[in-house]
Amino acid sequence: MAATRLFLRASPVKCSLTGLTGGVHSSLGLTLLKLSPACTAKPQAQRRHAAHFTYHPEPAPSQYGPTQKMNLFQSVTSALDNTLAGDPTAVIFGEDVAFGGVFRCTVGLRDKYGKDRVFNTPLCEQGIVGFGIGAAAAGATAIAEIQFADYIYPAFDQIVNEAAKYRYRSGNMFDCGKLTIRSPWGCVGHGSIYHSQCPEAFFTHCPGIKIVVPRGPVQAKGLLLSCIADQNPCIFFEPKILYRAAVEQVPTEAYQIPLSQAEVLQEGSDLTLVAWGTQVHVLKEVAAMAQEKLGVSCELIDLRTILPWDTETVCKSVVKTGRLLISHEAPVTGGFAAEISSTVQTYESTWIFKFPPQPHKKVTARESKYLSLYFALF
Amino acid sequence: MFPFTQKHKIAFNLKIYFPYPAICKACWQLTIISKIKLVVVSARTYADFTPQASFDIKKCDVHKLEEGPPLQAVLTREEGLQYYRTMQTMRRMELKSDQLYKQKIIRGFCHLYDGQEACAVGIEAGINLTDHLITAYRAHGYTLTRGGTVREIMAELTGRRGGIAKGKGGSMHMYTKHFYGGNGIVGAQVPLGAGVALACKYLGKNELCVCLYGDGAANQGQIFETYNMASLWKLPCIFICENNKYGMGTSVERAAASTDYFKRGDFIPGLRVDGMDVLCVREATKFAAEHCRSGKGPILMELQTYRYHGHSMSDPGISYRTREEIQEVRSKSDPISMLKDRMLSNNMASVEELKEIDVEVRKEIEDAAQFATTDPEPPLDDLCNHIFYNDPPMEVRGTNPWTKLKSVS
Numbered sequence A: 001m002a003a004t005r006l007f008l009r010a011s012p013v014k015c016s017l018t019g020l021t022g023g024v025h026s027s028l029g030l031t032l033l034k035l036s037p038a039c040t041a042k043p044q045a046q047r048r049h050a051a052h053f054t055y056h057p058e059p060a061p062s063q064y065g066p067t068q069k070m071n072l073f074q075s076v077t078s079a080l081d082n083t084l085a086g087d088p089t090a091v092i093f094g095e096d097v098a099f100g101g102v103f104r105c106t107v108g109l110r111d112k113y114g115k116d117r118v119f120n121t122p123l124c125e126q127g128i129v130g131f132g133i134g135a136a137a138a139g140a141t142a143i144a145e146i147q148f149a150d151y152i153y154p155a156f157d158q159i160v161n162e163a164a165k166y167r168y169r170s171g172n173m174f175d176c177g178k179l180t181i182r183s184p185w186g187c188v189g190h191g192s193i194y195h196s197q198c199p200e201a202f203f204t205h206c207p208g209i210k211i212v213v214p215r216g217p218v219q220a221k222g223l224l225l226s227c228i229a230d231q232n233p234c235i236f237f238e239p240k241i242l243y244r245a246a247v248e249q250v251p252t253e254a255y256q257i258p259l260s261q262a263e264v265l266q267e268g269s270d271l272t273l274v275a276w277g278t279q280v281h282v283l284k285e286v287a288a289m290a291q292e293k294l295g296v297s298c299e300l301i302d303l304r305t306i307l308p309w310d311t312e313t314v315c316k317s318v319v320k321t322g323r324l325l326i327s328h329e330a331p332v333t334g335g336f337a338a339e340i341s342s343t344v345q346t347y348e349s350t351w352i353f354k355f356p357p358q359p360h361k362k363v364t365a366r367e368s369k370y371l372s373l374y375f376a377l378f
Numbered sequence B: 001m002f003p004f005t006q007k008h009k010i011a012f013n014l015k016i017y018f019p020y021p022a023i024c025k026a027c028w029q030l031t032i033i034s035k036i037k038l039v040v041v042s043a044r045t046y047a048d049f050t051p052q053a054s055f056d057i058k059k060c061d062v063h064k065l066e067e068g069p070p071l072q073a074v075l076t077r078e079e080g081l082q083y084y085r086t087m088q089t090m091r092r093m094e095l096k097s098d099q100l101y102k103q104k105i106i107r108g109f110c111h112l113y114d115g116q117e118a119c120a121v122g123i124e125a126g127i128n129l130t131d132h133l134i135t136a137y138r139a140h141g142y143t144l145t146r147g148g149t150v151r152e153i154m155a156e157l158t159g160r161r162g163g164i165a166k167g168k169g170g171s172m173h174m175y176t177k178h179f180y181g182g183n184g185i186v187g188a189q190v191p192l193g194a195g196v197a198l199a200c201k202y203l204g205k206n207e208l209c210v211c212l213y214g215d216g217a218a219n220q221g222q223i224f225e226t227y228n229m230a231s232l233w234k235l236p237c238i239f240i241c242e243n244n245k246y247g248m249g250t251s252v253e254r255a256a257a258s259t260d261y262f263k264r265g266d267f268i269p270g271l272r273v274d275g276m277d278v279l280c281v282r283e284a285t286k287f288a289a290e291h292c293r294s295g296k297g298p299i300l301m302e303l304q305t306y307r308y309h310g311h312s313m314s315d316p317g318i319s320y321r322t323r324e325e326i327q328e329v330r331s332k333s334d335p336i337s338m339l340k341d342r343m344l345s346n347n348m349a350s351v352e353e354l355k356e357i358d359v360e361v362r363k364e365i366e367d368a369a370q371f372a373t374t375d376p377e378p379p380l381d382d383l384c385n386h387i388f389y390n391d392p393p394m395e396v397r398g399t400n401p402w403t404k405l406k407s408v409s
Helices: A024-035 A072-086 A109-113 A125-137 A153-163 A200-204 A217-229 A279-294 A311-321 A336-346 B077-102 B117-126 B140-145 B150-157 B189-203 B221-232 B278-293 B323-333 B335-345 B351-374
Strands: A003-009 A067-071 A090-094 A118-120 A141-145 A179-185 A210-212 A234-239 A247-251 A263-266 A271-275 A298-302 A305-307 A324-328 A370-375 B020-023 B030-033 B052-056 B061-063 B072-076 B132-134 B209-214 B237-243 B270-274 B299-304 B394-397 B404-407
Touching: A067 A072, A072 A090, A072 A109, A072 A141, A072 A217, A072 A234, A072 A247, A090 A125, A109 A118, A125 A141, A125 A153, A125 A179, A153 A179, A153 A200, A179 A217, A200 A210, A200 A234, A200 A305, A200 A336, A210 A217, A217 A234, A217 A247, A263 A279, A271 A279, A271 A311, A279 A298, A279 A324, A298 A311, A311 A324, A311 A336, A324 A336, B072 B077, B072 B278, B077 B117, B077 B140, B077 B150, B077 B335, B077 B351, B117 B140, B117 B237, B117 B278, B117 B335, B132 B189, B140 B150, B150 B351, B189 B209, B189 B221, B189 B237, B221 B237, B237 B278, B270 B278, B278 B299, B278 B335, B335 B351
Parallel strands: A090 A118, A090 A141, A141 A179, A179 A234, A210 A234, A271 A298, A271 A324, B132 B209, B209 B237, B237 B299, B270 B299
Antiparallel strands: A003 A324, A003 A370, A067 A247, A210 A305, A263 A298, B020 B030, B052 B072, B061 B270, B394 B404
């Protein structure tokens, strides 16, 4: 289920939404709720929906050379292909990667590059990541696959205690920067508890690693190549619902999209929307609906890198609009939206004052009140 | 002229007027059929059936054991019919689930157990219902042997309120008393099983825990941690590796450095058992149960078995193995056929009797499928129950913060 946190500065100056003071809790919520495509105000009997959003491909980038139509898993294969071609130390391993992977992300690579570079591991996540850390520390570009993000927990100790802290504890003598862990992530509709999880929040509590979530094929290839090139261990979560649904013109040559830079997809003046992965597309539709039905101009930001995240872009945007809505698939409590909201609140220039009064870092002169509302989009 | 005291099989029917003479097929007795409606279809002269027979079973390879289970198994007629019925029920239930899945009445994940029936039935025959059992996700068979009904199982697969987990668990999460599921994460159930075994030992009720996992899971680290703990503390735990030769799509040779899964326990004694023969499994389980109950600590069994379906319903099952291989196992080692042949060749049952069981089983499955399709889904009030143990009830946010659902536990 997605969780969304909404911050409003209830100042009439910036706000064109109705019923903001007083009964805002119910009326604004219900107003926004009616906009939401996937839920109704009253609970109903279950209806089966297809994907809860439509994927709109972005225009082909022109600066990276010739492009080819690819979906998300093909763009991942292309990125891995470029890596194996350009870096002789690169190896790919994980469960079932040899035949192509359960999501077809590694199709053809074993035949092309040999079984010593693309190989299966037994069923042991802790072993896979530990092994990857060692291989990376010894100088190989190790690209490990965890078959589903839900299975990453046996490897949690290896990632948090070994990978993340290697450089620091050895005084920069050793590092496993050449390690990249790729994993299918997120809701897919029929995954239930063990094929749908989004564990990025667990890992954001750990300095030393980088976490990246792309929103589409062009982004995926560029971000994955950046992760592989980055000199820090990276976890790359691929939204599994987009593997086939997202089709775009993707450059065939290698290119990189910088990490720790959020992208503003749509400029706006009334509300900042922040999301990553699949939710970016849901919020695109929300932004369109808000513009059409309420005349609200939304600024949509794709966070891209979750750790370390681009605080500047998000905070500057909130300064401009005065309102922030963050949407993610993981549970609300302890989800990454909590971290974003807390940082935005303490950011110097946002001039936000909490209501009811609570201890806060910056006290401002303006008498503006802000409320936080939570709602989930599915 | 003999009085019509027993029901006889009628050789030919001269149904003209009652009473009329007829000759029984089985005993060639001349009988007078009175006005009672005659629907005799099978021989019921029990005196003609062998009450029990002894069968040779395959020798089990042993590891760190002086001797293995006996080489002969005694099967009584009642036991044979019961095993046959249960295995046939399991087989038909899995095939029906396949059908329902393809009709999109069952959604999500569905891992079918057909081909491996002898394992579940044999294990249950070797332990008591008061013993404990835990397995991985291929759990429908065990749910049945551990006390679940076909109706409840199928309703759980379709996610209805009559399901064994109230429709909230699905295929991989079925439970009964003394059956701890139904676990999705590979290998995670093994340390749990050791914990259950510890409780058995602690509570002193002479119970044990059967802890199952597959050949793929055998390479998980936590299993070796469990071996160590179980052996150190002499827990009454039977570790059973159901080796169906493929961990999803990976054959055992490509996944394991040592495919002698019964030896992987190292310091734990082990048995390699023919998992397609229900009697072999039963004898081995009895042997293992005896070992545990006498306080000797854990024991490891590898059941060599085979699944006809792919790993799950989204796996056709033929990209990593040939159709010929599947056909060969079906024709040579099918557990139900093996039992049937044994019983028929020893005159422990008749073809008609077994056919009758088939018909009854089919009907039971049809009824269960009908129930599973028509039963309503769990009510929304049920959705958030049992998150925590809480008293008084707590409120849980629904899909939006203005719908609050109640959580009662």
